Amino acid sequence: MILRHLLAAAVIAVGACATSATPTVDNSAFAGPPLSAEAYLAHVRTLASDEFEGRAPGGNGERLTVEYLERMFAAAGLEPGVRLPNGQRSWRQEAELSAATLLNEPVLTIAGADGARPYVYGQDFTAWTRRLEENVDIANAELVFVGYGIVAPEAGWNDYEGIDMRGRIAVILVNDPDFDTGDDRGFGGRAMTYYGRWTYKFEEAGRQGAAGAIIVHQTAPASYPWAVIGSRVSGPRFDIVRADRGASRAGFEGWMQEGLARETFTRAGLDFDQLRQRAQTQGFRPVRLGSLTGSIALQTRLETTRTSNVVGVLPGTTRPDETILYSAHWDHLGRCSPIDGDDICNGALDNATGTAALIELARRYSAAGRAERSVAFIALTAEEQGLLGALYYQQHPVFEPRNTVAAINMDGINHMGPTRDIEVVGFGKSEMDDLIVRAAEARGRRVEPDSSPEAGYFYRSDHLHFAQLGIPVLYTSNGIDMLQGGRERGQALNAAYVANDYHKPSDEVTDAWDVSGGIQDLELLYDVGRGLADGSSWPQWRANAEFRAAREASGR
Numbered sequence: 001m002i003l004r005h006l007l008a009a010a011v012i013a014v015g016a017c018a019t020s021a022t023p024t025v026d027n028s029a030f031a032g033p034p035l036s037a038e039a040y041l042a043h044v045r046t047l048a049s050d051e052f053e054g055r056a057p058g059g060n061g062e063r064l065t066v067e068y069l070e071r072m073f074a075a076a077g078l079e080p081g082v083r084l085p086n087g088q089r090s091w092r093q094e095a096e097l098s099a100a101t102l103l104n105e106p107v108l109t110i111a112g113a114d115g116a117r118p119y120v121y122g123q124d125f126t127a128w129t130r131r132l133e134e135n136v137d138i139a140n141a142e143l144v145f146v147g148y149g150i151v152a153p154e155a156g157w158n159d160y161e162g163i164d165m166r167g168r169i170a171v172i173l174v175n176d177p178d179f180d181t182g183d184d185r186g187f188g189g190r191a192m193t194y195y196g197r198w199t200y201k202f203e204e205a206g207r208q209g210a211a212g213a214i215i216v217h218q219t220a221p222a223s224y225p226w227a228v229i230g231s232r233v234s235g236p237r238f239d240i241v242r243a244d245r246g247a248s249r250a251g252f253e254g255w256m257q258e259g260l261a262r263e264t265f266t267r268a269g270l271d272f273d274q275l276r277q278r279a280q281t282q283g284f285r286p287v288r289l290g291s292l293t294g295s296i297a298l299q300t301r302l303e304t305t306r307t308s309n310v311v312g313v314l315p316g317t318t319r320p321d322e323t324i325l326y327s328a329h330w331d332h333l334g335r336c337s338p339i340d341g342d343d344i345c346n347g348a349l350d351n352a353t354g355t356a357a358l359i360e361l362a363r364r365y366s367a368a369g370r371a372e373r374s375v376a377f378i379a380l381t382a383e384e385q386g387l388l389g390a391l392y393y394q395q396h397p398v399f400e401p402r403n404t405v406a407a408i409n410m411d412g413i414n415h416m417g418p419t420r421d422i423e424v425v426g427f428g429k430s431e432m433d434d435l436i437v438r439a440a441e442a443r444g445r446r447v448e449p450d451s452s453p454e455a456g457y458f459y460r461s462d463h464l465h466f467a468q469l470g471i472p473v474l475y476t477s478n479g480i481d482m483l484q485g486g487r488e489r490g491q492a493l494n495a496a497y498v499a500n501d502y503h504k505p506s507d508e509v510t511d512a513w514d515v516s517g518g519i520q521d522l523e524l525l526y527d528v529g530r531g532l533a534d535g536s537s538w539p540q541w542r543a544n545a546e547f548r549a550a551r552e553a554s555g556r
């Protein structure tokens with residue numbers, strides 16, 4: 001789960017959410033028994049029990065979790081969702097993951113007319129490779145400043161215009177060109193777009209054929225301090241095993257401290273701040289950093305492991321080829337650093353809640369009778385290692401993306417008690433907003449937009465990989481305005497969870513839990529999905545959403 005509300009000093013109340021488009025379904029009061037808080041909480045307790053060992057991918061915790069999901073999905077009336085090559089059906093979509101562990105402590109050497117300067121791993125820079133190669137050796141590759149490293153045809157923007165990056169290292173700014181200024185230059189103003197995420201920048205540098213890609217860390221636009229990056233220098237780095245074994249990625253990827261970037265620009269006779277400003281304007285072109293070159297050698301140990309997404313489906317009655325997806329990651333951290341002798345990170349909120357919600361929503365759908373369209377429930381693996389189960393699904397979609405109506409992702413369901421509001425992360429991107437606004441109004445509640453869009457939380461959870469397929473997505477977070485205690489109490493409880501329990505052994509079900517508010521949130525997610533499943537509408541991305549082009553390209 002992502003750190004929602006950590007940066008949000010207050011949820012910004014922006015009116016009652018413009019609903020200019022045309023929601024087409026009346027999604028209030030569907031037939032069938034409501035969601036059961038008791039059944040839901042029982043699933044959470046089982047999944048978050050010590051017996052499940054924190055649900056790490058690849059081990060005994062995975063075996064228990066996947067078997068439990070198979071049993072519960074079957075009991076809820078679902079059918080196995082995955083068609084195997086031999087024609088049989090399975091609950092499991094098996095993925096191969098790679099774990100790459102750096103064996104050496106690499107040195108980044110930046111050389112120029114004034115000599116060669118070596119820099120310290122973890123302190124000045126970090127680096128890794130996504131190529132499945134044990135040795136990567138980059139020698140004397142020219143450094144090129146490519147601004148924000150963005151190629152966005154819909155914004156008429158190409159930071160790589162006119163340069164061949166083969167054999168060169170891209171030096172890239174974090175976030176996007178209008179973060180500083182806030183005036184929309186094609187990238188949503190202060191709000192982050194996918195082009196602002198570091199994951200995108202490395203992908204693009206790979207597409208450009210760069211030998212290396214290094215992002216300049218700056219605390220405000222990154223939204224976290226260097227310590228977050230500098231502390232992640234040991235232990236394995238996970239990825240899915242790609243068809244090209246990472247050949248299309250840059251030779252190395254990494255970050256450098258802002259101070260190192262400034263020193264390097266000065267050595268090249270350039271002004272970092274000036275170039276940064278220039279990179280924020282239309283028509284920026286890449287700039288060579290004088291005659292400076294970079295060298296680095298990485299030695300990596302490679303291992304692979306197998307893990308599974310779990311997929312169940314309730315086939316539609318009249319249009320079974322059209323599918324609504326619900327997703328939640330089943331995995332968590334497994335064994336972790338002990339606190340008070342407890343070394344199991346149970347991940348009760350993160351994300352036994354979302355996983356339990358899949359089961360209970362499936363039961364609710366079955367009990368209400370099949371819908372016209374199919375509804376799929378996907379428990380995703382390896383979210384905590386970098387959204388890898390969702391990434392695998394993106395590369396191997398079980399349901400045809402152009403016929404997938406929408407995806408609703410759940411990661412951390414409210415356990416604090418009832419709230420008047422529910423937050424939509426990434427509000428303003430698609431007509432899914434209109435559907436949940438309607439659903440909330442019908443139940444006397446209200447939707448609040450993303451409280452910290454500049455932090456880019458929308459891009460930090462599994463639904464990102466569905467969005468990249470063009471599928472409109474809905475991702476909510478718990479409201480803050482509590483029936484008992486209002487915003488003050490809501491913010492205090494959120495802050496306490498982040499400080500005390502997030503990714504710690506104490507993320508467990510306790511007597512303080514009150515899931516009644518979570519159940520109310522899930523009823524809204526049911527209403528939205530059920531309305532789509534019983535109807536024939538196709539929610540659209542907004543005109544300026546960066547995933548709209550992918551939807552159009554899919555022919556939908």
Ligand SMILES: [Zn+2]
Pocket residue numbers: 001002329350351383411412
């Ligand atoms: Zn999570």
